[in-house]
Every structure is written in structure tokens, then in C-alpha cells.
């Protein structure tokens with residue numbers, strides 16, 4: 001199996017505080033890989049360090065066979081790796097039309113047949129051409145997140161980094177977006193790396209999961225191991241119990 005992404009001993013320090021402390025993660029081509037952990041454990045920092053939004057001071061990163069350093073990422077990196085953020089309100093410019101939002105990445109990456117690609121991307125995320133000339137501020141949260149997914153997929157990436165992609169949405173809309181992502185992954189043979197505080201979402205979407213605590217990966221297990229309670233860390237058990245909600249004994 002080829003590695004789509006390999007992070008080795010990655011360390012990110014903010015003002016003397018190690019938000020990531022020698023984190024290693026290997027994700028195979030076509031995998032759906034989850035990252036869980038309590039708030040502040042470093043999940044978003046890991047994704048941000050991979051995409052170059054945050055600099056890593058030590059360690060190495062290999063994506064699709066190429067090595068990248070602390071911060072610099074070239075256009076070909078973003079052709080391979082796209083990211084979908086939690087907040088569809090923050091991640092899309094409100095005064096741009098959907099057409100403009102989808103055109104921009106196509107221009108950056110030098111794609112031709114832009115009309116056809118935009119129409120196809122809108123279809124793929126279930127919006128249709130009626131949405132093409134709407135402004136993003138005229139869309140619901142779920143519709144915006146569909147546009148964010150279309151914007152990521154339109155450059156035909158191999159890897160999607162998903163940072164809590166549905167946690168800002170209502171439960172029913174969450175399921176629609178997750179199904180849409182799952183369908184896109186199957187159709188396009190994508191690799192997913194997904195951060196979620198919701199172990200239910202991770203169990204549904206992912207095959208393997210890294211458990212993070214205080215900037216470290218404390219264990220990496222197949223999702224079935226979580227379901228069968230076959231893991232080594234008590235911390236993982238506490239996360240599972242917390243995600244199952246408060247129970248009266």
C-alpha cells in the first residue's frame with residue numbers, strides 16, 4: 001500500500017508551548033483516517049501544520065511522495081491536498097458568488113473548460129446550476145458547506161483534510177454532508193484525514209483513528225477496535241464514554 005501522507009516526529013511550538021510533540025501519522029492511499037482527542041489536544045494544529053497554515057519546527061512531512069518543510073507549500077501541494085474547515089461562514093467570502101468561489105481555484109491551477117467543471121461540481125454536491133450566481137451570504141450553513149466541498153473537489157485533489165466539517169451544522173444536515181463526502185471519496189478514490197470531536201462521526205466515516213492527547217498521538221487503532229473496546233489507553237476509554245453522553249447508573 002502506498003502512503004498518501006506521512007508525518008514523522010512533527011513538532012509545533014507556540015511561545016515555548018508544544019502544541020504538537022513529535023507526532024507521527026501514516027495514512028495510506030485511499031484510507032479514511034480519523035483524528036480524535038479532547039479540546040486543545042492538537043488536532044487542528046496537526047492539519048494546519050500539514051497544509052502550511054502553521055509552521056512545524058521539527059520532524060518531516062511527505063505527501064504523495066514529496067517532502068515538504070516547515071511552512072512552504074507550492075501550488076502542486078494544493079492540487080493534491082485540499083481542506084474543508086468547520087465554519088462554512090468563515091471559510092467562504094460572503095460577497096462572492098458561488099460561480100466566483102468555484103472559478104478561483106480553477107484559475108489558480110490552470111484548468112480549462114471551467115463552465116463544465118463548475119456545473120459538474122455543483123451537481124456533485126447536490127446544489128445544481130440554480131445556485132451558481134447566488135452570493136454565499138444568501139446560502140444556508142449546509143448549502144455553504146456543500147459549496148466548500150465543491151470548491152475543494154473541483155481541483156481534483158487526492159487528499160481531503162476535513163477539520164470538524166459538520167460540527168457547525170444541524171444533525172440532519174450533518175448526515176447529508178457526511179454522506180456526500182463519503183460518496184465523493186468512493187467515486188474519486190480520495191484519501192480523507194478527518195478531525196472530529198464526535199466519535200460517532202469518526203466511526204461512521206473512518207477506518208483508522210489516531211487518538212491525541214496534549215499534543216501527542218497516544219495510540220492509533222482501527223475503528224472496529226474502538227467499537228470492540230480493544231485499545232490500550234484509559235484516555236481513549238474516557239473519550240468514548242464522554243462521546244456516548246451522560247449516563248445515569
Ligand SMILES: Nc1ncnc2c1ncn2[C@@H]1O[C@H](COP(=O)(O)OP(=O)(O)OP(=O)(O)O)[C@@H](O)[C@H]1O
Pocket residue numbers: 014019037038039040041042043044045046197
Ligand atoms: N496560534 C496559536 N498560538 C498559540 N497557541 C495556540 C495557537 N493555536 C493553537 N494553540 C494552542 O495549541 C493547543 C492545541 O490547539 P488545537 O486547536 O490544535 O486543538 P484541538 O485539539 O484542535 O482543539 P479543539 O477540539 O478545541 O478545536 C491548544 O492549547 C491551543 O490553545
